[in-house]
Amino acid sequence: MSRAAAARVRRRRTLPVALAMLVAGGVVAALVREQFVLQVLTYVFIFAIYAQSWNIAAHSGQFSLGHATFLGLGAYASVLLAGRLGLPAAVAMFVGPLLPALAGLAIARLCLRLREWYFGMVTFGFTAIVQVLVVEPFGGLTNRWDGLDAAPLWAGGRAIETIAILNYLTALALMVGSYLLAARLMNSKSGLALAAIHDNEVVAAVSGVNVRTHRLMAMTLSGYVAGVAGALNSHTLTRHISPGIFGIEDSIWPLLYTIAGGLRIPEGPILGTLVVRVFWEWALRALGGFESLVVIGLALAVIVTTFPQGLYVLAARAAGWAGPRLARRAR
């Protein structure tokens, strides 16, 4: 089978997975009435988009330690477009993230010569710099530390329960969209180029890959997707944004979720966000307080030391082992 044919086959297989996610998500929406569960899942979908954006950058070997820059800029741009220019939130949510896309391009351009830790630290530094820019020179626009109220995505006299379902479904649809985008990218010729850059930049350049263009492209796209996640989060869940969004925590989440699920696999961020977040909420409820966070930390440490490739590969291996046996038994 030629490489192109193989890519086509793989591409075909992402669609059933996407469809399965939509159906499963829809079934949950139809059955579950607990507002809290819906809210946790909405969070999972939004942060899976965010984690996916990090995954796209990571696929090209650009491990960002400051992705909150893009999450925050997307949120601010969208909230300002909706608040000051009166754009509908549903439109602002996709226009606003052009700003973080631009920021992604600029940062990638600036960091072209930087690798690994050097790249990570500079991206982290940009969160601190962007935070001050948002608070100081643009303070008049952003209301400084007081922050801004975000226009709700779904409003207009609907019941709270309806809005919760609509938020949930929007987040689900966008998450599946970001999944298809990432899967297509990773399985495409560009994806192979990005993977080659990740493995060894010099070898990639020698084999004719335009390293520069591909690195810039990956970070621009990543910035845009992260921005959409930030905008979606502020128009649905938090509904209020403040410069605290450019903090360390928000830069850590995508890394945590993606690696737990499976690095550089399009399904990885989704599985990782879901499992880690659900476990997190469960631990907070079951144990409460500092003890729960210690347990969560230990669990994450065990995950990474026992399954360094992430939960998705673990699940896939388990299925690869069980699948043929189950099939044989069925026969």
Added chain:
Amino acid sequence: MRMSYTARCAGAWVVAGAIAGILVPGSASAQTVRLGLITSITGPAAGTGADQQRAATLAVEELNAAGGVTVGGAKRKVELVIGDDQTSREGAVSGVTRLIVEDKVNVVFGGLGSAFGMAALPLIQERGIPYIPTPSTPLFTRTKDMGPDPTKSMVFHYQATGLMYGAGTADFIAEGLRPVFAPGKPIRVAWLYQDSPFGAEYVRGYTDRIKEKNLPLETVATERFKVGETDYRAQLTKIKALAPQVLVPMGFRGETVAMVQQAVLDVGIDPKKVAIGPVCACVDDPLYYKDLGKIGSHTTILSVYSTYATPKNPAFARWPDFRASFQKRYGVLPGVLGVSAYDAVHIAARAIERAGSLDSQRVIAALAALPVDKYVMPIRSGKTLFDPKYREVDFYLIAQQFFWDEKLKELRPRVVWPHDVADAKYVHP
């Protein structure tokens, strides 16, 4: 990475299983009155959150010891439900949602960080649950332009706002410090304040009051620092060069201790020439007296609750008893944020009794009409507890001066302002 089709399906199954994992139904009993405390149980603010939790627990125990709350003729026990905001926006949203939709609390109260309280506010607004927030920001009940916000009619703000503290700071400097440091002349004031909504409101209240009353205060510096910063020497060096007569270090407890230490010990701002304080009310906590040590002698604080002093005025009458019962229950004394959570429990209970029902609308109406009563936090005036325009409380601010106690090896305060409740005169070192 290549994956078999079976493997992909397996992934989907894991997803489905995980979703099923969180379908744990909540439980709510209709027999009790449920009060939901949203505060920081984990994260950097957990220390103060623990104080609120202790104080609220004490208040609920007191109510239940007296048989509970009378709702429509029947006594009902009070149940305290704790929501953890994890010192974060998302945590506050998740914690408040759980309190409302799962635990089905009748009133939500408490909180420390203004940003976290504000993130949860839309949830409370759309569900119309009575809310008694205790962080300081006036935005809980006002619009951005500081006017009253009718869309927040379910919110009753029980905390002195940054605006009140800022205004009080200006008043105290004009009435208490100027006669000592700059009689007949404008007094030179330098600020070193936290770059946060709280700090900004503080300074806004201060400048507004100077304009409003045309006070003879000259502000020579307004330096800022980021929350959690530990090195203030560069700002203090700049301030020292401007030769102020008053230095107002405004921040949380650890920040304030470090600011005073660095001002006096490192940069050499002489407490004999420069009045240090009033520091923020939020540091009035037994640990502040312990941490600051002897160098805090003669510095001042603007408070709404004092750990040790008791002014001779009926508004402050409940302090000794409250301190004694808290000390008896926990072996330590509370700080001001604990006190507000304690009061909030009693306010909620009284409102529910007056409403005669647990219906949110009726409890909100009862809160709006609640008369001024004896609470631990000192209340100056008002026909109703919450003023009808802003739904804020007019608290009695006092200024205290610290003195070193050789026997205790700790600082102790004396009330020096306002003059009608002061038990000592401001001492120029």
Added chain:
Amino acid sequence: MGLDAASLLQVLVWGLVVGSIYVLLATGLTLIFGVMKLVNFAHGELMMWGAFLTILIAQSTGVNPYVAMIGSTAAVGLLGVAIERLGFRPLRGTAKINEIFLSIALILVLQNALARFFVPYFRENAQIRTPYATEYFSLGLVNLRYDFVILLAVAWAITFGLWFVLFHTAPGRDVRATSQNRAAALLMGIDVRRIDMLCFGIGSALAALAGSLYGVVNPFSPYAGTIPAIKAFAVIILGGLGSVPGAVLGGLLYGVVESFGTFFLGGSWRDAIAFVLLIVVLMVRPQGIFREGA
């Protein structure tokens, strides 16, 4: 603005003093990086464990906090050995980013385990009180607290001691060999795994010592270590990963730039201005001031 020479000189001194704390923090990080090529982001949490154990030992036994630091430093050093053995060693050979993941998990564990014991007693923060807390030398323009003198002496003694051990002793030669070429060092009969364990232990112990000294001059909490550790990380990136002279120069430069940035632009710019410096340096020298492993 007080643009007089005296003020500027003072700001420079404060920058150098704060920079010395960064140097102390960065030395431990750079030692670990040199040998293992990994960065433990939970370095800051080890710092705070050091400070907490110091205050605990000092309060329960009544000894001078500077004596108590010996115990806390040793304890956290052992903790570091355990972390290397159980956590980072199994990750050797997997994706680099996994090490960051593990250190984030460690942050959660160490931070909250500490908060569990810390918060009931000290609430938000505590400070280690020494008998000389309010004593200082007056040097005309600036005052220097005794505690700062001790901090500076310890920071520089450790930096020079480390340099001496690395460049003038046999174990130091093994460490440098491992740092330069792990495979070759292994072939030459050096037990690189023991070197890993040793360096991680010493690096963690240095974090604890730095934390204790930090806790004497600053209020600290279970959450206060994160920012200094990230700054220390920025310092070793600035200086060149794995380079001891780089850590020294980077730390001082960082402290001075922060101090002047705050003086001229205001406190809100403090963190940002230091990162601007980092970015500018890396634009010119993508490997930091000194090349890796120098």
